[in-house]
Amino acid sequence: MAAIERTLVLLKPDAVARGLTGRLVQRFEDVGLKIVGIKMKQMDADLTRRHYFDLEERFGKGVYDATATYMQQGPVVALLLEGVEAVANVRRMIGPTFPGQAAPGTIRGDFAHMSKAYAEATGKAIANLVHASGSVDEAKYESELWFGADEQFDYPGLAERYVF
Numbered sequence: 001m002a003a004i005e006r007t008l009v010l011l012k013p014d015a016v017a018r019g020l021t022g023r024l025v026q027r028f029e030d031v032g033l034k035i036v037g038i039k040m041k042q043m044d045a046d047l048t049r050r051h052y053f054d055l056e057e058r059f060g061k062g063v064y065d066a067t068a069t070y071m072q073q074g075p076v077v078a079l080l081l082e083g084v085e086a087v088a089n090v091r092r093m094i095g096p097t098f099p100g101q102a103a104p105g106t107i108r109g110d111f112a113h114m115s116k117a118y119a120e121a122t123g124k125a126i127a128n129l130v131h132a133s134g135s136v137d138e139a140k141y142e143s144e145l146w147f148g149a150d151e152q153f154d155y156p157g158l159a160e161r162y163v164f
């Protein structure tokens with residue numbers, strides 16, 4: 001049976017600074033995903049480490065440090081979104097990690113264009129506007145990291161009223 005899931009989305013500092021918050025939230029609402037948690041937050045070293053706990057192991061200290069600098073350069077907007085297969089659907093809407101490879105119609109393809117080669121040549125993090133949980137397990141971990149139980153909401157009867 002197809003599952004109704006929750007997934008964690010971060011509008012990264014470049015998205016917030018560029019004034020894209022409203023447009024990006026709108027794209028998620030437009031497809032019928034529901035906001036069940038929302039907040040603005042300045043990430044610190046501890047939260048960055050806990051959020052990207054495996055990034056250094058996967059890509060090395062250089063990528064981790066560049067990403068930490070990028071994620072802490074200004075506030076992020078955290079969203080907890082709910083919907084049918086929300087984890088995979090939101091990843092599909094965002095597009096691949098490197099905006100230079102992201103098709104038009106995806107968030108990264110429509111609002112960014114940085115390539116992997118440019119990031120690696122300059123030592124910058126990939127400025128790709130949005131993070132979204134990569135799996136259901138990751139979504140559970142990240143939801144608990146970002147939102148306390150009293151910050152996650154239910155809409156009574158929501159599932160019955162979904163517009164797909």
Ligand SMILES: Nc1ncnc2c1ncn2[C@@H]1O[C@H](COP(=O)(O)OP(=O)(O)OP(=O)(O)O)[C@@H](O)[C@H]1O
Nearest residue numbers: 059063067096097119120124125126128130131132
């Ligand atoms: N080769 C790289 N050079 C620069 N930055 C990188 C590189 N690989 C990853 N990053 C940064 O680390 C983040 C996490 O990488 P990951 O492979 O988890 O991609 P993702 O799942 O698409 O992104 P995110 O976790 O932010 O949603 C990327 O979004 C990017 O900002």
